[in-house]
Amino acid sequence: MEIKQVTIVGLGLIGGSLGLALKKARPEIKVVGVDLEQQTLDTGVAVQAVDWGTTRLSQGVKEADVVVLATLVKAMPGLVQEAAPFLKAGAIITDVGSTKAKLVKQLSALLPAGTSYVGGHPMAGAETRGIESADPYLFENAVYVLTPVPETDQGALTAVTELIRLTGAKVLLLSPEEHDAIVAAVSHLPHLTAAALVNAVARREEEVPGTFQLAAGGFRDATRIAESSPEMWQDIFLDNKETLLPMIRAYRRSLAELEEAIAGGNREKLYRLLAGAQEKRRQIPAKQKGLLPGIHEIIVTVPDQPGEIGKLAALLGIKGINIMDIEILRIREGDGGTIRVGFATAAEAGQALKVLQNNDYLAWLKQ
Known part of the structure; x- marks a missing residue:
């Protein structure tokens, strides 16, 4: 299935980040935003998370190949009921809800004939809210769960899987339960x-x-x-x-x-x-996390100076070493801090360790 238009209903952190990631990966896909607030839509267009937006659900979904519900779970059944008369034949509905068993049954029962539903939940997020906090890399290397049931259309499942992979996420299939x-x-x-x-x-x-x-x-x-x-x-x-x-x-x-x-x-x-x-x-870090391979980690101490994390990442980037995960462990004001850096393979971690030590960083492999 060729996806030409994706409509995202709800331009908050998740919806906005999804739009940014899709436009970054496939600029030719038209991304439409639907939200209650015109200011939110204007911001979405300004940051290039969506191509255009509307407060009218019927207008936003009528040409959509895929509709993503990125609202509170309690609002989703009502949105599907409202959108149903305007969905074109072959349209796919998916969502980002944090609970699935009840929702999958509810939404599946509300869809008109000729459309499909695939439940979803990205295992990514932040404490911050709103389109202003949207991040095109939010889903990078994150597990994105899809929850098909026996009745799920396989073509729709394949289309949603391919769409989600464009964001850099790793798709994991689980039953809703x-x-x-x-x-x-x-x-x-x-x-x-x-x-x-x-x-x-x-x-x-x-x-x-x-x-x-x-x-x-x-x-x-x-x-x-x-x-x-x-x-x-x-x-x-x-x-x-x-x-x-x-x-x-x-x-x-x-x-x-x-x-x-x-x-x-x-x-x-x-x-x-x-x-x-x-x-x-x-x-936990040594085991597989969903579809993610085990992470090989280095601990690095850095001075308390502006741009130190960026400098560290640039040193590794120049050598073609990809950082899979990074976390600030401790910060001591005026005295720097400690950072955990994760890599996909032991070879990359070993190469990164040499680069950092050769540049006078105190660094060691985490056992």
Whole structure:
């Protein structure tokens, strides 16, 4: 199937980033934006995330080969109902919703004859919101889950797969039920616990003013995702409660084990629980993440100077070494910081290590 027009409904972070990535990869594809806010559409055109935009859903979808729903999940069934009379024969609907089992059934039942639906969920995002935060590289090397069911049209699945690969994402096929069970553990529970942690410490702040002023990197890292949209996450938690609630209970059991070990002064049990968590956490980068190969990592210390990360990336780029992942681990004001840099192969990591050490960086392979 030749895709000539993609219509993105909802030009927020995900919708805007998708438009930017598609226009960067295939400028000839017409990308149309649909949004409630004209200012958002104007910004989308200005940053070249879309070719043109409209506040009228019927106008935006009528010539679309693919329609991407990038709104809150609760809005999607109503949008499909509104768009249905205007979809052309052969049009494909897909979405970026964070829950799938209920949504796949709802949207599939609402589609007119001659159209297709493929559920989707990019495992990428940020705490920031809106078209202003859109990034053409948001999906680069990220896993993008598609959730076909037995009734899914194979031609539509192939077309959406090829479209998503244009963004640099790695497509992973899961059933809707598998998707919801996995994201309940690795996405939804972490957001819930981040919010709970902030609320718990906020109560301590009321009792001991100044508590938040001492919040350092560990607390900030653990609670960063609590800044995400409350409206979006309340919908996600409620839509996926059947799989999320068992994970909450499992987390409570883990907390109870630690609490009991501390209350009882059981050093052996406490050490075993902490060491077990440490060992399992260390395994995560070394294992496959969806379709991503294992990452080979280098730790680098950099001085506290403007442009140091860009300089580091340029040194590797000149040698043709591709950075697969990068993360700032620690920052010491006035004294620089520590960065983790990931590569697809051990050979690339070894080559990068030599380049950095030859340029007087303190760097070493992460074991």
